[in-house]
Amino acid sequence: MARTLAEKVWDDHVVRRAEGEPDLLFIDLHLLHEVTSPQAFDGLRKSGRAVRRLDLTIATEDHNTPTLDIDKPIADPVSRAQLETLRKNCADFGVRLHPLGDVEQGVVHVVGPQLGLTQPGTTVVCGDSHTSTHGAFGALAFGIGTSQVEHVLATQTLPLARPKTMAITVDGELPDGVTAKDLILAIIAKIGTGGGQGYILEYRGEAIEKLSMEARMTICNMSIEAGARAGMIAPDETTFAYLKGRPHAPEGEDWDAAVAYWKTLRTDEGAEFDAEVVIDAAGLSPFVTWGTNPGQGAPLSAAVPDPATYDDASERLAAEKALEYMGLDAGQPLRSIKVDTVFVGSCTNGRIEDLRAAAEILRSRKVADGVRMLVVPGSARVGLQAVSEGLDQVFKEAGAEWRHAGCSMCLGMNPDQLAPGERSASTSNRNFEGRQGKGGRTHLVSPQVAAATAVTGHLASPADLAADVPTPAGV
Amino acid sequence: MEAFTTHTGRAVPLRRGNVDTDQIIPAHWLKKVTRDGFEDGLFEAWRKDPSFVLNQPERQGATVLVAGPDFGTGSSREHAVWALQNYGFKTVISSRFADIFRGNSLKNGLLTVVLDQKVVDALWALTEADPQAEITVDLQAREVRAEGVTAAFELDENSRWRLLNGLDDISITLREEGDIAAYEATRPSFKPRTLPV
Numbered sequence: 001m002a003r004t005l006a007e008k009v010w011d012d013h014v015v016r017r018a019e020g021e022p023d024l025l026f027i028d029l030h031l032l033h034e035v036t037s038p039q040a041f042d043g044l045r046k047s048g049r050a051v052r053r054l055d056l057t058i059a060t061e062d063h064n065t066p067t068l069d070i071d072k073p074i075a076d077p078v079s080r081a082q083l084e085t086l087r088k089n090c091a092d093f094g095v096r097l098h099p100l101g102d103v104e105q106g107v108v109h110v111v112g113p114q115l116g117l118t119q120p121g122t123t124v125v126c127g128d129s130h131t132s133t134h135g136a137f138g139a140l141a142f143g144i145g146t147s148q149v150e151h152v153l154a155t156q157t158l159p160l161a162r163p164k165t166m167a168i169t170v171d172g173e174l175p176d177g178v179t180a181k182d183l184i185l186a187i188i189a190k191i192g193t194g195g196g197q198g199y200i201l202e203y204r205g206e207a208i209e210k211l212s213m214e215a216r217m218t219i220c221n222m223s224i225e226a227g228a229r230a231g232m233i234a235p236d237e238t239t240f241a242y243l244k245g246r247p248h249a250p251e252g253e254d255w256d257a258a259v260a261y262w263k264t265l266r267t268d269e270g271a272e273f274d275a276e277v278v279i280d281a282a283g284l285s286p287f288v289t290w291g292t293n294p295g296q297g298a299p300l301s302a303a304v305p306d307p308a309t310y311d312d313a314s315e316r317l318a319a320e321k322a323l324e325y326m327g328l329d330a331g332q333p334l335r336s337i338k339v340d341t342v343f344v345g346s347c348t349n350g351r352i353e354d355l356r357a358a359a360e361i362l363r364s365r366k367v368a369d370g371v372r373m374l375v376v377p378g379s380a381r382v383g384l385q386a387v388s389e390g391l392d393q394v395f396k397e398a399g400a401e402w403r404h405a406g407c408s409m410c411l412g413m414n415p416d417q418l419a420p421g422e423r424s425a426s427t428s429n430r431n432f433e434g435r436q437g438k439g440g441r442t443h444l445v446s447p448q449v450a451a452a453t454a455v456t457g458h459l460a461s462p463a464d465l466a467a468d469v470p471t472p473a474g475v
Numbered sequence: 476m477e478a479f480t481t482h483t484g485r486a487v488p489l490r491r492g493n494v495d496t497d498q499i500i501p502a503h504w505l506k507k508v509t510r511d512g513f514e515d516g517l518f519e520a521w522r523k524d525p526s527f528v529l530n531q532p533e534r535q536g537a538t539v540l541v542a543g544p545d546f547g548t549g550s551s552r553e554h555a556v557w558a559l560q561n562y563g564f565k566t567v568i569s570s571r572f573a574d575i576f577r578g579n580s581l582k583n584g585l586l587t588v589v590l591d592q593k594v595v596d597a598l599w600a601l602t603e604a605d606p607q608a609e610i611t612v613d614l615q616a617r618e619v620r621a622e623g624v625t626a627a628f629e630l631d632e633n634s635r636w637r638l639l640n641g642l643d644d645i646s647i648t649l650r651e652e653g654d655i656a657a658y659e660a661t662r663p664s665f666k667p668r669t670l671p672v
Binding site for chain 2: 021022028029035036038039042049055056063064081116118119128143145146147150155156157159163193194248249250254257261314321412413432434438
């Protein structure tokens with residue numbers, strides 16, 4: 001029977017299937033970090049259980065880690081205690097850990113792919129909702145709670161009911177200046193924060209196939225913001241080229257066997273999805289959020305919407321509350337919104353291509369007076385790569401702060417936070433109330449829009465800067 | 476996990492949709508390494524407002540949260556479930572829950588009940604008019620009852636069985652050791668490993 005990509009990967013991991021019960025699914029890769037694992041390790045201790053597959057488990061530190069003075073003891077005693085708890089748990093149970101200061105430390109969803117551990121056709125879980133990122137490789141990857149973290153540690157499996165499947169087909173080509181971030185924000189605005197609920201999304205179509213691996217990760221990363229269980233993209237030559245030669249990629253005969261298998265991971269002709277959405281890439285433009293959930297977004301060229309025009313009462317109320325929290329007026333052009341802070345980083349947009357894109361715009365430009373710009377690489381290795389390309393210098397010369405790797409201001413568990421009432425343009429994934437600091441106001445944007453916004457001091461796209469470019473001498 | 480059979484209690488009507496887990500328990504609370512002590516962090520930002528429903532004297536001791544659609548979106552933090560339980564909630568009613576939150580709740584014995592928005596509206600109206608009104612959530616009968624409201628709800632038989640008996644998922648799975656070992660023996664050698672073999 002014709003099957004979708006998600007169904008193929010699911011079927012290949014069923015350990016046990018019985019009528020009236022959830023499938024028992026084998027987990028190929030379990031990623032751990034300090035925030036959602038302590039209570040799980042505690043549970044193992046209390047019941048005298050061990051980690052079943054240490055060779056399929058890896059940990060790093062990301063949510064609490066400072067991005068300054070990483071060689072000094074962590075100032076916040078509670079954050080320090082949580083990191084020390086992870087270190088003790090990993091040592092006690094034998095789990096491989098990349099702690100702060102290690103070259104492989106970083107946001108867990110940047111680290112897995114970069115090591116070549118995230119591979120097509122695998123099941124990947126982590127106690128973090130943005131685990132959906134790994135679906136960019138054709139992996140079935142999803143966030144889990146701490147009870148499930150303990151379950152995977154103890155059994156390397158999870159009992160799960162199979163979600164439905166939804167195809168999101170993006171036809172045509174993205175216009176110049178439109179990025180993966182703009183695309184996924186537009187998709188979420190279209191289907192809503194609950195639109196993907198109960199589904200595994202498969203992104204497909206010409207525009208998706210043309211994306212780099214890193215751009216595909218940006219797309220799959222935000223599947224959770226549409227409420228989906230996971231997001232996937234079928235592996236292809238772009239995927240194989242990205243993986244080849246990475247530390248944990250298969251080698252020799254194993255590589256050949258792996259690629260042969262990976263090539264089967266495509267939705268069959270005639271396979272049926274439970275739902276389908278079609279997007280025309282050509283109609284897209286830079287996209288930003290104006291509200292307090294990721295579905296409250298609009299093209300940068302638009303204005304803040306008027307809640308009174310909403311038919312649905314609960315959406316109208318949500319929009320009213322969002323405008324109140326965000327301190328915005330209906331009808332105000334989005335471009336007129338001034339920001340205090342620009343954040344470039346996170347598991348959504350903290351990879352090298354994101355830093356290159358932002359640096360390109362900032363080269364020989366300055367961050368506007370009164371604007372603070374933080375650039376936080378997704379991993380220590382991404383940071384090193386950026387330094388080797390001189391990007392850190394570009395950021396510093398423009399007046400931005402170049403920091404060490406971690407989740408940082410995406411959720412403000414470390415000192416990188418917005419002050420009450422402060423407004424950011426952020427390349428992260430959530431504009432929830434208080435997400436980046438109590439009372440902070442977040443606009444989600446692409447790295448390109450973030451950089452242009454830093455230069456102008458208000459929401460802007462690189463195209464808005466064109467007039468600023470100095471005319472080359474002699475022309 | 477504590478078993479859930481049936482529960483009757485007063486309610487907190489939360490007329491808000493898209494309540495994300497950052498609102499239920501803000502990130503700075505996530506630094507704790509225990510499963511308890513989260514009650515003061517529950518809806519922390521909103522509780523600063525004296526008019527917030529949870530702050531009303533007549534809502535003290537309420538155990539049933541009646542929330543708007545898309546409750547529990549965003550972060551996978553199980554701390555959101557623990558915070559609701561630490562505060563004293565036994566059950567949450569909404570027309571739609573985010574997937575991860577729902578899974579987390581059922582694994583901790585916090586019964587999340589999906590009801591049609593019209594029924595949620597009726598429960599809101601009832602409990603706003605009369606803060607002493609009680610709601611019964613009966614998992615045996617898969618039914619929610621309150622004055623003027625009787626509504627059946629769905630929950631898959633497996634989840635219901637685990638909740639009614641307070642069963643621990645891990646011990647259930649470990650009964651299938653033979654199947655897990657058999658599956659492991661068939662995994663291809665090209666699959667990634669985090670440690671040298």
